[in-house]
Amino acid sequence: MSLPTTKRVNSAMLQNCIGETVRFVGEFKSRQHPVATFLASDKGSVTVVMNDTSQYGTKFVEVIGTVNPDRSITEMISTNFGDDFNMETYDAMVRKAQKFPSVF
């Protein structure tokens, strides 16, 4: 599968990424077909539109997908991120990475 470049985002950044493909790591909260709800690293709530491959096996999941105008994410592929992922540090990293477009 060939993926475009994807920025790591938290919930606050979704507003500026409409139409883009992003990388989102969230804490899985619930699912109600066809959508699932996640808690983002900045504590915002994010809705993910699932696809056939969506299976969230651990507490934290990384979802790669496109951002819809309503700031939900339509999933392309997801990866389990384990049960002990540190969201605070991750959020700090995501925000810092924003400032270095030459690297990220």
Added chain:
Amino acid sequence: MSNYNRGGYSSSQGQGFVQDSFGNDGTAPKRTYIHTLRPVTIKQILAATQTQADGDFKIDGQDIGQVTLIAAVRNINQASTQNIYMIEDGTGVIDAKKYPSDHDDPEEVNSILLNTYARIVGTVKMFNQKQYIQVHSIRPVTNMNEVTYHNLEVLTVHVSATRSKVGGHGASSSSSAYGQHHNSMHGVTSTDTHMRGGNDDVANSISDFIDNHPGKASGLGAHRRDIIGAFAQRLGGEHKVNEMLKTMEEDGHLYVTEDDDHFNTTH
């Protein structure tokens, strides 16, 4: 941050990774093998410059030896001669090629699964105008905090390499603003190769102070009184400065010249 030597200069840091001088693509090792390990993103690799065809790559103006990165494996092509992993980390896509080697742990290599993250260490090479990574080692990432860690490390090294550039490899600091004893202390910290004062921020500052002292050129070094004048307040007293000087001398970072009151750096 000033003492952070993580710029990939010292081969004793990093992942506990020891590099030998084999040239695993069959060519003779280069005239000076660069023993550095630099954490990067694929974007940085793709943007790396080459001063001459077949020459070393540079990132942020620094020659790079080996690189380490974390990326998701999106395709695995297993041929008899080599495995080609197509990897992406959100900043770009690149091929990582691995030749089978006797050093390989088959369990580790076979546990690289599609659509999972891996830690890759290797060398940047060019083929048909396109960069690829010649893989030295590839292993699955088991704790995803490593992803966060790696990105932060990339940033730290990048900032260190692009901001606090004072002088080059082994060259003494060309800080031009040096005039007063107390002024240039805090900002001037060389990202120089050597651990010039050990892991100590202050020791490095003292080394810098001596290097910038008028006495450096003649080999005389700096007088104890000058060093005390500059550091007593920061260290909390004259005796503390003396203690520090004694320790640095014992550790081999400084030596006395004309008499016991003149210190020079050993580098």
